[in-house]
Amino acid sequence: MNRKEVEPLNDLQRLTLHRRELHKIPELSKTLPKTKAYIKSVLDALDCQIIEVLESGVCAYFDRGKETTIAYRADMDALPVTEVNVCDYASTHQGRMHACGHDAHSAVLLGFAQYVDTQKELPHNVLCVFQPAEETTGGAKDICETGIFQKYNVSRVFGLHLWPFIDAGKIASKSGPMMPRSSEITIEVFGRSSHATAPEKGIDALFIASQYIQQLYDAHRAGMRPNPTPEERTIIQICKMESGTARNVISGYSTLLGTMRAFSDEDFAGLVQLLEDTAQRLSVEYGCRITAEHSEGYPPVVNDPALYQSLLPALRQGLDYEEMPIPAMISEDYSFYGLEVPSVFFFLGTGTGIALHSNNFDFDEKILVQGLEMYKLLLRQ
Template sequence: MRKNDEVAAIVPEVIGWRQAIHANPELGFAEHETAAFVAAKLKEFGLAVYTDVSATAVVATLTKGRGGKAIALRAELDALPIKEAANVAYASRKEGVMHACGHDGHTAMLLGTAKLLSESGSFDGTVVFVFQPAEEVLGGGKKMIEDGLLNRFPVDQVFAVHNWPGFPEGHIGVRAGPQMAAVDDFEISFRGSGCHAAMPHLGDDPLLAAASFVTAIQRLVSRSVDPLSPAVLSVTQIHGGRFNNFVPGEVKVEGTCRFYDPALSDHCAAEIERVAQATAAMHGVSAELAYKRGYPPVVNPASGAALTAQAGADTVGAECVATGFQPSMGCEDFAFLLQGVGDGAYVWIGAGDVGPGAGLHGDRFVFNDAIIPIGIGFFLNVVRRALPAGGK
């Protein structure tokens, strides 16, 4: 990383904030203590702070210069329902809840950015700091938009970072086009009469139908999707039965679909329904599909990707900025903000290689504090690039 004494001076304080947040994790839409901590810091820095925007969200604004153009910087407040196994002094104090994705680090980095911009930042425009609830599963980003975030705080661009284990430490990754996938979830209920396991001829077998479906649905990706259009379908849960001597009357199959092409959402829904109904008919049972359309893909516009690549080069040097890597099949509800604003970018900050269970959503995940100065420096350079002092 290129030397920045101003950033280096506050890193120990920022690490302290992160560890305090980590020790007190909260699940989506219940981040009351975390939000209060964030709001108090932002007020201390002298920003205008708003806690009435959407659920537990905290939004703050800082305007300098003529205040024309506005950009938003976003971090997440929520933790995950995971029991922590990492051996750290600041481990979670809440049983079964853990910051296993690094949202504590993202929040701390954005707080550090707000502090430095308020004290000495030179830019022309408005920076909107968005600390959103419920990024994990519950779609807090979508709710913020539905509750009027972008109407109340209109911006020209929106940016976010995510620590990325497995990506080289100290490197920044941003690509024009898809960077994260869309996600849809499905649940199929196979229903029949069930029967005693010793007398299968007296009933039918939803469990056998479910097992057949798991095999048959694999054709969705291999035989119904263009091989040049990436897609993943994974069956992740099967529930049914309570006794080993009775065939259950109902079995539920759950899973997820991931893709970059939004048109595949309708295709997956239709194909899963078709295969489920055909499988059920073959086994003499019924099938009912519940298909939930989730987060859209994170697609970086070329302009936002170019600006963040430049800001990344300002931060770590052009040789440490990657733009041609393969996107992830993971998902992110930053997609809603990026769609709503229309410009900006989602950026990875490499956290280096990690061991089993220590990656994102692992119970031994430990945020790499060495990337904190990179994250703060990057955000500062995004503001400098997007809102140059004196205007363009």
């Protein structure tokens, strides 16, 4: 259709067009009809096999007659955030915004698909994966479960994410653990209220909750490895607490909300054990019910060390590349791909310092060209 119009654009113009068209139409979670339609409209003009997966996912397979396939992944979904930026490509969907850069990720992958379309001789076949529901239910897992990686004999996966805390256009990654598993935790203490002057008739859920925090942190500190590496570091943090109804009635109920991070399944299991042991111990001590729940979250993002090392010389030579000294503490469902095949994930710097998920998130689209260049480079390794 509009291939004739698009082709004369240079990379920056093309990537900017894709990003802005997607930025205008942010959609949430699994249901992304406009986003999918835009992506398909671009892919339809290319010589590739289009595979629709799940409700809104789209894959493009470029068969170059090779045994193995490299997969590239972009996430598609936006956030329930009201954009404050004023510009002609601002969100047209009230209360929804691409505030986490998934518009950029999809734009780079669309531009890359357009590039691959022009390269008939390549060392691998290419599978471009446009994935829904990164922010919500972990669409990556659903993609994996379709068996598409097996079907196309995918041997490695790459992906990228904008990152506000490195220079604009810079690429960064590291070997091994890059992001922890992130889990939401909720503790509830069911005590019994009584008048403040008759504490013997109550079970003080506020005091027990404060004991819970102390004992949880003490046990966490006691269980830490001596001199842990950044990848051995774990976090267990209670951030919000509510307890009690009045200043003169002993609290009968407390809630504690928090978060946990760990870079290995073993460490994560250890944190869960702390949560549950502390609840169990205080439950027995005070004769009340205490529940400690946690979400499974996404697995840690772990870059395959062998694959990473094999790429490193080319990354350093061909790109403005820096190796991350320590992992980032965000989480990503990209980790599910790494459980299937060797994978590496990359950060692409915005240089703005504007945090992901901010209602004023934005960036200079010139950086998208660096993302595209990296994808091209990875194609030849």
